[in-house]
């Protein structure tokens with residue numbers, strides 16, 4: 542069994558409103574092994590970013606978070622308190638969809654790449670941190686790195702800014718790198734280049750990765766295993782090869798049917814077509830299977846009782862349908 546870097550059991554996140562409570566995550570389990578890359582895939586609103594934000598202590602103040610058990614790097618962890626914030630920027634680094642979220646327009650890239658390392662390497666000289674930063678810019682494919690260190694974020698293109706943010710995340714030598722839709726804001730050619738950089742660095746560093754995306758192609762390219770989320774629940778998870786080539790859950794099948802081929806050379810223009818029907822209101826979750834209202838294979842039992850968890854070929858899925 543892989544030595545887990547992160548284990549979260551039964552994660553719940555809800556927001557209490559005036560009239561009702563919206564249950565955004567409902568019993569999510571996540572395990573990420575050391576050096577492993579895990580993808581989180583699902584339609585918009587399925588709760589993918591909520592998982593990352595819970596991990597980093599970035600949820601809105603009115604969020605209620607609970608778990609049965611959570612551990613990071615061999616230590617028990619608690620959510621929504623200072624512990625999660627303490628991990629941010631040292632043990633866990635995040636690459637956001639919009640690189641400007643992480644960059645300060647007022648400072649040069651060099652200054653920001655040096656400052657980000659201070660907490661991790663408090664005794665290192667500025668010169669040494671500057672050298673590390675410049676070398677990392679070269680690594681992520683920023684040309685003319687020595688001169689670019691003196692430039693401001695607005696002097697970089699979108700793709701180059703995202704490379705800078707990847708460098709920034711890697712400079713703190715995180716144990717876990719979270720990439721939340723890292724290429725969505727980029728145009729197609731640049732997107733494929735950034736994926737290539739992430740893939741190369743993933744193979745070289747020992748960091749684990751959590752890649753959040755609605756693109757199965759991107760997950761197939763970057764990840765060892767995949768967690769498929771629907772409306773705040775995990776419907777199927779397991780090795781990417783198994784789940785994508787022989788999906789069991791009707792929702793995974795529907796997602797894959799919408800994309801052309803997750804194993805084709807990464808093509809960012811491939812996107813999800815819509816699956817008929819709508820996601821249930823998080824304030825009124827059904828008592829049976831959460832996907833039943835949109836499922837082509839549903840029968841009476843699916844509306845009445847939560848689905849059965851089944852394991853086949855190292856992959857687990859929650860559905861009443863018997864394996865063929």
Ligand SMILES: Nc1ncnc2c1ncn2[C@@H]1O[C@H](COP(=O)(O)OP(=O)(O)OP(=O)(O)O)[C@@H](O)[C@H]1O
Nearest residue numbers: 556563565584585586587588589590591592601755
């Ligand atoms: N403060 C909040 N109060 C109530 N609901 C919220 C709040 N923040 C987020 N949500 C809801 O949580 C749900 C999950 O959002 P989340 O951003 O995690 O989904 P996602 O799968 O990452 O979607 P996307 O792919 O669009 O980023 C959404 O329905 C969103 O409206």
